[in-house]
Each structure stands twice: as C-alpha cells, then as structure tokens.
Amino acid sequence: MYKPEVxxxxxxxxxxxxxxxxxxxxxxxxxxxxxxxxxxQGHKTLDFVKEKIKKINNFDDFIASIITENNLxxxxxxxxxxxxxxxxxxxxVGTGKVFIRRKNKLGLLIEGNTTASGPVENxxxxxxxxDNFFEIVGGRQGLENTFDHRSPTEIIDEITPSxxxxxxxxxxxLFVNLHQIxxxxxxxxxxxxxxxxxxxGRIKSIWFSMKSSKKTLTFITxxxxxxxxxxxxxLGVQRRTSKSANEKIKLAKELVSQKLSTAEEVAFLNMxxxxxxxxxxxxEVEKLKKDVPLRSSSFEGQLEKLTIMITQVENKILKKEQxxxxxxxxxxxxxxxxxxxxxxxxxxxxxxxxxxRGIIYRLSLEKKSLTKNQFSEIxxxxxxxxxxxxxxxYAKGSGVFRINSEGKLGKxxxxxxxxxxxxxxxxxxxxxxxxxxxxxxVWKYLSGEEKYGSASSYFASGQAIDFSQVxxxxxxxxxxxxxxxxxxxxxxGLRDGFRVDLPDDQPNFNKVFTSRDLEKIYLWxxxxxxxxxxxxxxxxxxxxxxxxxxxxxxxxxxxxxxxxLVGSKIYEIN
Numbered sequence: 288m289y290k291p292e293v294x295x296x297x298x299x300x301x302x303x304x305x306x307x308x309x310x311x312x313x314x315x316x317x318x319x320x321x322x323x324x325x326x327x328q329g330h331k332t333l334d335f336v337k338e339k340i341k342k343i344n345n346f347d348d349f350i351a352s353i354i355t356e357n358n359l360x361x362x363x364x365x366x367x368x369x370x371x372x373x374x375x376x377x378x379x380v381g382t383g384k385v386f387i388r389r390k391n392k393l394g395l396l397i398e399g400n401t402t403a404s405g406p407v408e409n410x411x412x413x414x415x416x417x418d419n420f421f422e423i424v425g426g427r428q429g430l431e432n433t434f435d436h437r438s439p440t441e442i443i444d445e446i447t448p449s450x451x452x453x454x455x456x457x458x459x460x461l462f463v464n465l466h467q468i469x470x471x472x473x474x475x476x477x478x479x480x481x482x483x484x485x486x487x488g489r490i491k492s493i494w495f496s497m498k499s500s501k502k503t504l505t506f507i508t509x510x511x512x513x514x515x516x517x518x519x520x521x522l523g524v525q526r527r528t529s530k531s532a533n534e535k536i537k538l539a540k541e542l543v544s545q546k547l548s549t550a551e552e553v554a555f556l557n558m559x560x561x562x563x564x565x566x567x568x569x570x571e572v573e574k575l576k577k578d579v580p581l582r583s584s585s586f587e588g589q590l591e592k593l594t595i596m597i598t599q600v601e602n603k604i605l606k607k608e609q610x611x612x613x614x615x616x617x618x619x620x621x622x623x624x625x626x627x628x629x630x631x632x633x634x635x636x637x638x639x640x641x642x643x644r645g646i647i648y649r650l651s652l653e654k655k656s657l658t659k660n661q662f663s664e665i666x667x668x669x670x671x672x673x674x675x676x677x678x679x680x681y682a683k684g685s686g687v688f689r690i691n692s693e694g695k696l697g698k699x700x701x702x703x704x705x706x707x708x709x710x711x712x713x714x715x716x717x718x719x720x721x722x723x724x725x726x727x728x729v730w731k732y733l734s735g736e737e738k739y740g741s742a743s744s745y746f747a748s749g750q751a752i753d754f755s756q757v758x759x760x761x762x763x764x765x766x767x768x769x770x771x772x773x774x775x776x777x778x779x780g781l782r783d784g785f786r787v788d789l790p791d792d793q794p795n796f797n798k799v800f801t802s803r804d805l806e807k808i809y810l811w812x813x814x815x816x817x818x819x820x821x822x823x824x825x826x827x828x829x830x831x832x833x834x835x836x837x838x839x840x841x842x843x844x845x846x847x848x849x850x851x852l853v854g855s856k857i858y859e860i861n
Contacts, residue, residue: 289467290534290535290538291313291315291370291463291464291465291466292463292464292466292538292541293461293462293463293464293542294439294462294542295308295310295443295461295545296420296446296450296460298420298450298456298457299553299557300456300457300560301320303323304319304320304322304323304324304362305318305319305320305325305332306320307329307330307459308333308461309336311337312340312341313369313370313371314336314340314369315367315368315413315463316336316366316461317416317459317460317461318332318364319419319459320359320362320364321362321363321457322360323360324360326559326560328357330559330563331357332357335357343369346369346376346402346404347378347402349369350365350367350378353365354380362381363380364381364418365380365381365383366379366385367415368385368413368415374404375404375407375413376404377396377401377402377403377404378402379397379399380399380400381399381400381417382399382417382418382419383398383399384397384398384414384415384417384418385413385415386413386414387411387412387413387414388412388413388434389411389412393427393430408465409465409467410464410466411464412434412462412465413462413465414460414461414462414463415461415463416460416461420458420459420460423454423455423458424450433445438541439463439464440541440542440544442462536590536593539572539575543568543571543572543593544596546564546565546567546571547564547565547596549564550564551600551603554604558604558788558790558827561604562604562790565600568597569597572590572593572594572597605830606829608830609832610832612834612835612851612859612860613858613859614857614859615652615655615856615858615859617856617857618641618648618657618855618856618857620657622644626643626644626854626855627639627640627641627648627840627841627855627857628640628641628643629840630671630840630850630852631712631713631843632652632800632844632850633673633674633675633714635651635652635653635654635845636649636652636673636675636676637649637651637652637673637843637845638672638678639671639852640670642665642666642668642669644661644666645662645664645665646659646660646665647660647665647668647671649678652848652850660690660694662690662696664682664696667683667685668681668682668688669683670709670710672713672714672719673714674714674717677689677690679699679712680712681709681721683709684702686700686703687699687700687721697737699719699732699735699738699739700719700738700742705742706721706723706725706726706730707723708723708725709721709722709723709724709725710758711759711760713762715762715764717734718732718739719732719739720732720760720762720766722760724757724758727751727753727754728745728746728754729744729745729746729760729766730743731744731745745766745777747780747781750777750781752768752775752782756773758770758798759796759799760799763802763805764803765777765778766778767799767808768799769796769798769810770796772794772795773796774787774808776825787821787825788825788826788827789819789827790827791819794812794819795814797812797813798810798811798841800844806822806823807821807823807828808820808822809821809844813836813837813839814837815832816836816837817830817836818830818842818849831860833849833851835851835853836849836851838851839851840852847861
C-alpha cells in the first residue's frame with residue numbers, strides 16, 4: 288500500500304477557461320480548458336469526477352465518461368492517474384503530460400492522447416501537468432531544478448513566487464510523492480494474530496499452573512510475568528500506532544497548509560476558488576479523523592490546531608468578525624411589563640411596537656430619550672413604521688394608522704379587498720409602502736393631511752416577481768426585497784441589474800435594512816446569527832457574527848452600530 292504526499296500549483300483562471308485538480312481515493316486528475324468553460328461548469332465537472340471515483344472499473348472508460356457526459360469543449364487537456372493493487376494506470380488527453388522521477392532520474396512517461404500502466408515503487412515522484420505549466424516552469428530543465436530531495440509542498444513553495452511573476456493563467460500541475468506503508472504502520476490498536484496467539488498461550492499456561500500448583504507464590508509470580516508480557520504487547524502496538532498517526536497528521540498538515548496558502552492568494556480575484564480550497568481543507572481534517580479512529584490527547588490537540596488554522600484563514604478571507612454586544616436600552620424603565628415585538632428606524636428615531644400593551648415607543652438612538660403613545664387599536668397591530676416624529680402601524684382587517692407629532696391617532700389607509708397578505712411596511716418621503724405577499728405587490732400610498740391617496744403598484748408593468756420567499760423590504764430611493772436566500776433591487780419600479788455573490792451557499796434572510804443615510808446594505812440571518820454587509824451595488828464586504836443576533840426579534844442599523852431588539856431590551860453591536 289502507498290500513501291501519496293501531494294501538492295499542487297494552480298495559476299489564475301483564464302477569462303473564458305478553467306483549470307482544476309482532483310486528488311481523492313488514489314485518483315490524481317488535472318483538467319485544463321483553454322476556452323469554452325465557465326468556472327461554475329468547471330467545478331461541476333470536478334464534482335462529477337469525485338462522484339465517479341466510486342465506480343471506476345476501467346480507467347480508460349472512466350476518463351471517456353468524464354469527457355462525454357460533461358460535454359467538454361474541444362480545447363481541453365487532461366493528465367490523470369489511478370492506483371489500484373500497486374499498479375498505476377495513466378491517461379493523458381490533449382497537451383496532458385505525466386512525468387516520473389525514480390531514483391533521482393526524471394523522465395516523461397506519457398503525453399498527448401495516450402494510455403499506460405505499470406507497477407509503482409517506494410518514493411516514486413509523479414508530476415501531472417500540461418504544456419502550459421511545462422513551458423512557464425522552464426521545460427524539462429526547469430522541472431529538474433525543482434527537485435533536490437524536496438517534498439511536493441517544498442517544491443510548490445519554491446516555484447510559486449517566480450511563476451506568479453509570470454503569466455500563469457490556466458497553469459496547473461499536481462505533484463505526487465508515493466511512500467510505501469508497511470503493514471506494521473497501519474493504524475490499529477489490535478495486536479497481530481501472532482501476538483494474540485502468544486497471549487492465549489500464556490493465559491493457558493497460567494491456568495494450568497493454577498490447577499497444578501498449590502503454591503501461592505508461584506501463581507503470583509506467573510501472573511506478574513503475564514501482566515508484564517501483556518503490557519509490553521500493548522506498548523508495542525501503541526508505539527506503532529503513534530508513529531503512523533504522527534506521519535498521517537504531518538502529511539495532512541502540509542496539504543492543508545498549502546491549500547490555505549493558495550486560498551489566501553486567490554481570494555481577492557477568485558472567491559469561489561478560495562472557498563473550495565477551504566472546504567477541501569476541512570475535508571482533509573475529517574478524513575484524518577476517520578483514518579485514526581482511536582486518538583491520543585496529543586493527536587486531538589494537533590487536530591484542534593488544524594481546525595483553528597482553517598477557521599482563522601476562512602474568517603480572514605470572508606472578513607468574518609465575531610462581535611461583542613452590550614445593553615443599549617431597557618424599555619422596563621417605563622414599565623416592568625414592557626416588551627418589544629417589532630422595531631423600525633427612521634433617522635435617529637427607533638419606533639418599537641409593544642402589541643400586548645398597545646404601545647408604540649419612540650426611542651432616540653442619539654439622546655436615549657423615550658416617548659410613548661398608547662391606543663387600544665395598537666393591540667391589533669402587527670407591523671410598525673415611522674417617519675420623522677410620526678409613528679405608523681398596520682392592523683390586519685383594519686388598515687394603516689398614523690400617530691402624528693401631537694400624539695393623535697388617525698386611520699390613513701382603509702383596509703382593502705385588493706390586499707392579500709401584508710407582511711411588511713416602510714415609509715419614504717412620507718409615503719407608505721406595503722409589502723403584499725398574497726398578491727406579489729408592493730402597494731404605494733402618497734402622503735396626505737388626513738387620508739393618504741389611493742393604492743398604486745410600485746412596479747412598472749411586468750416587473751413584479753414571485754413573493755413566496757420574500758419577507759422584508761427596505762427603501763433608500765431604490766427598493767430592496769429580501770427573504771430566504773434571495774435579494775432583488777428595484778429603481779423607479781424597474782428591476783435593477785443588482786447581483787449579490789455571498790460566500791455562504793444557503794443564507795436565510797430574515798430582514799434587509801438600508802436607508803438614504805447609509806452607504807451599505809445589511810442582511811440579517813437569524814438562524815446563523817449573522818449580518819451580511821454589502822455595498823449598494825451588491826458587492827460583498829464582510830459579515831458580522833454575534834450571539835445576540837440569533838436571539839433578536841428585529842434588527843436596525845444606525846451609523847456604525849447594529850441594534851437588536853430582544854424582549855424589553857435593545858442591544859448594540861458596535
């Protein structure tokens with residue numbers, strides 16, 4: 288059996304092409320596509336390869352199925368190998384090349400559209416690559432110069448600075464050094480059959496000694512000898528186990544370190560690739576846990592260090608920040624039974640709905656001053672908003688009410704048969720906007736003295752979308768809709784060319800928040816306890832994590848602070 292020590296070089300992705308590698312379950316595979324493949328298509332192809340590994344019967348057919356089932360464009364190259372029963376099966380396509388270094392001699396095994404196979408030996412060193420990498424590394428002489436008893440990781444560390452200074456677009460190479468694992472190095476706490484047999488023999492010997500001897504001293508002596516023998520067997524197995532485990536974690540650490548280093552290098556220009564490398568690093572740690580089922584405290588400590596290292600790089604790349612929070616205000620200063628259900632921010636004023644007690648509080652985030660208005664109609668309210676000093680609330684079956692700056696209550700929008708399910712409310716320039724999931728509409732009502740104008744659709748003709756996943760809106764001049772894993776932007780009723788590329792695969796947005804005073808958009812995911820921060824054109828900036836974000840019932844952002852409503856208290860994340 289052979290243990291591969293692996294490292295790879297991956298240059299910048301070509302604009303219309305893709306390069307990538309797969310190293311899994313004794314498969315070594317590199318793909319380079321010059322034109323005609325997007326990054327998404329490329330990663331799907333690599334995922335396909337990983338799934339197909341389990342079904343390899345004929346290696347040539349395996350590669351052929353990758354080409355045909357993924358409809359690879361004409362401008363592609365493959366270099367691949369697969370070890371089974373100590374035989375290495377090789378296949379190259381296009382400009383693919385496989386080199387071997389054996390006993391300090393470098394040679395080209397195959398290239399072009401070729402198949403080969405042969406037995407491997409201990410310390411064989413293989414390079415899977417294409418003409419592209421071969422040329423920028425300096426050809427055969429360049430490859431020769433990279434060796435000098437270096438490991439794959441050391442080689443990559445050596446060549447990366449010089450290759451990065453060149454045009455390395457599309458360049459890809461996989462370096463594989465095979466190390467033979469003798470049977471004694473296999474990780475197991477079970478003694479060998481011979482040791483088991485010897486142990487059984489000693490047990491029988493003790494048993495017969497007990498039966499035939501009446502001397503207690505003799506029995507004690509034999510029993511002590513047996514314990515010493517048994518202990519020596521256990522110690523021997525543990526020493527071999529420890530040695531093998533240390534070798535495994537050393538190899539894993541080198542591979543993870545290289546993946547994380549590459550992830551940091553490519554993150555700015557290729558976030559998707561960086562995240563894939565981080566995911567693969569996590570998979571290496573999980574694989575290590577499975578390979579070594581019984582572990583010492585020292586080994587567990589090294590595993591923990593690997594996990595921490597991955598987390599630190601991931602947080603750095605994703606700009607994840609774990610933030611502390613502090614109590615900003617407690618509504619019980621007004622009444623010990625106070626409790627906030629919903630919160631809305633306009634300017635510095637936060638409007639907080641206490642449905643049970645029929646109160647809307649207005650809290651100045653600048654002055655920490657609190658005023659309140661209490662009406663029985665508010666007990667039917669489910670949504671709250673504000674504009675200036677005026678508070679608004681929506682009551683199902685009744686309509687929209689306004690509390691003016693003098694504290695007087697009036698209904699400004701009557702309940703409408705045209706409404707479906709009203710799930711959010713917002714104001715802008717004094718106008719009221721209702722998010723209606725039941726009719727896939729945003730209803731706009733122009734401000735008036737006593738009553739607001741009749742309803743009009745915010746959307747231009749044909750611009751509305753399915754609202755089944757939408758649960759929140761925000762307005763800063765443009766209008767944003769968000770919910771589950773979607774966010775869309777409209778300007779003047781027309782859908783904007785707004786594209787968001789978040790690092791997480793399945794966010795679940797509970798609320799979108801922005802305003803004309805803010806330069807950023809904030810997306811709250813309560814389940815993850817995260818607020819994603821975007822630029823106004825959709826670019827990802829950072830994510831903020833805090834325990835309090837998983838407990839809140841509502842969130843707003845004012846200046847540089849995130850304010851979280853939890854029961855009677857408002858907490859601030861700076």
